[in-house]
Amino acid sequence: MGQEIIDMHIHFGAPENESNGCYWSAKFTETPAYYAMLALTKSLCKKVDFNRVQKQLLGVINGSRLTNKAVLLAMDQVYDEKGAVHREWTHLHTPNRFLIELAQSNPKVLVGASIHPYRRDWQEELDYCLENRAVLCKWIPSSQLIKPDSKLCVPLYKKLAQHHLPLLCHAGPEYAIPTSDDSYNKYNNPVYLRQALDLGVTVILAHCALPYFWLLDEEYKDDFEEFRRLFQEAEQHQWQLYADVSALATPTRIPYVDIILNEIPSDRLLYGSDYPIPISEFSYNKSKNLIFWLRFITRMIRIKNPLDKNYHLINEMGFADTVFENPQKLFARIQY
Numbered sequence: 389m390g391q392e393i394i395d396m397h398i399h400f401g402a403p404e405n406e407s408n409g410c411y412w413s414a415k416f417t418e419t420p421a422y423y424a425m426l427a428l429t430k431s432l433c434k435k436v437d438f439n440r441v442q443k444q445l446l447g448v449i450n451g452s453r454l455t456n457k458a459v460l461l462a463m464d465q466v467y468d469e470k471g472a473v474h475r476e477w478t479h480l481h482t483p484n485r486f487l488i489e490l491a492q493s494n495p496k497v498l499v500g501a502s503i504h505p506y507r508r509d510w511q512e513e514l515d516y517c518l519e520n521r522a523v524l525c526k527w528i529p530s531s532q533l534i535k536p537d538s539k540l541c542v543p544l545y546k547k548l549a550q551h552h553l554p555l556l557c558h559a560g561p562e563y564a565i566p567t568s569d570d571s572y573n574k575y576n577n578p579v580y581l582r583q584a585l586d587l588g589v590t591v592i593l594a595h596c597a598l599p600y601f602w603l604l605d606e607e608y609k610d611d612f613e614e615f616r617r618l619f620q621e622a623e624q625h626q627w628q629l630y631a632d633v634s635a636l637a638t639p640t641r642i643p644y645v646d647i648i649l650n651e652i653p654s655d656r657l658l659y660g661s662d663y664p665i666p667i668s669e670f671s672y673n674k675s676k677n678l679i680f681w682l683r684f685i686t687r688m689i690r691i692k693n694p695l696d697k698n699y700h701l702i703n704e705m706g707f708a709d710t711v712f713e714n715p716q717k718l719f720a721r722i723q724y
């Protein structure tokens with residue numbers, strides 16, 4: 389069997405649905421991510437509806453010619469340090485159980501679980517996700533109010549390491565899912581993941597910890613600098629450190645692509661899109677030839693499937709073929 393191309397970073401967010409437990413908060417409906425979702429599901433003039441969101445997303449995944457499989461990311465609720473759940477602090481919840489059931493009837497869907505490390509039943513939940521072939525555990529520290537350097541995370545880290553289940557952790561500024569406590573924004577800095585790495589966890593830093601709005605993201609500059617430092621130190625510490633190239637196809641990230649291409653080994657980079665975050669034709673391109681570039685953009689504008697478009701854009705940036713194959717290789721190491 390040839391290598392499968394897996395897009396390992398796709399979000400599922402939907403309005404409240406009593407039968408499967410998904411919900412989002414009123415604050416979420418003020419974000420650009422929410423409006424992007426309305427536009428994609430053609431719901432700008434009407435109430436966005438759960439079935440419409442699900443149908444649109446599955447249509448994109450099943451319609452992609454170049455993506456063999458897609459990892460849909462769950463999002464756990466917020467828990468406090470005593471292990472109590474806080475719906476009032478949660479802005480987006482996509483339960484593991486819902487995605488596991490979705491994956492059972494959609495062969496192209498893989499489950500990216502999300503397990504809050506402070507929940508009292510984290511072990512049961514992780515076992516349940518492993519039994520159902522989840523391929524990673526996803527966190528957004530600022531949105532989920534997680535301190536990745538907390539001692540409370542250690543038991544979960546040990547189990548992730550034991551099973552080789554990767555931790556996909558958001559790094560850098562987060563504009564899609566809000567926080568209920570701004571003091572947690574700093575926990576998106578990958579410096580807080582050193583403890584997980586030292587415990588042998590396979591850590592994937594989402595979108596290379598890049599700033600989104602370039603100079604406007606001044607306060608997140610160190611997130612990216614720390615990302616570079618971690619990769620410089622990775623071999624010496626034998627860390628299982630990876631990063632994904634999701635949400636790279638955007639004009640504001642053009643200045644960073646050369647650094648990633650030059651500094652990060654291609655066997656440590658994983659292919660992903662961050663869909664439904666918008667994908668732009670006007671992103672980094674290795675070609676220095678203006679005519680070639682314009683022709684390429686024209687070709688890209690005609691591609692309707694956003695996952696196929698993202699594939700071509702990332703490929704054209706000059707990333708090695710292995711980057712597209714790495715998610716499958718990494719997931720093959722998971723011990724269920």
Ligand SMILES: [Zn+2]
Nearest residue numbers: 397399594662
């Ligand atoms: Zn994301």
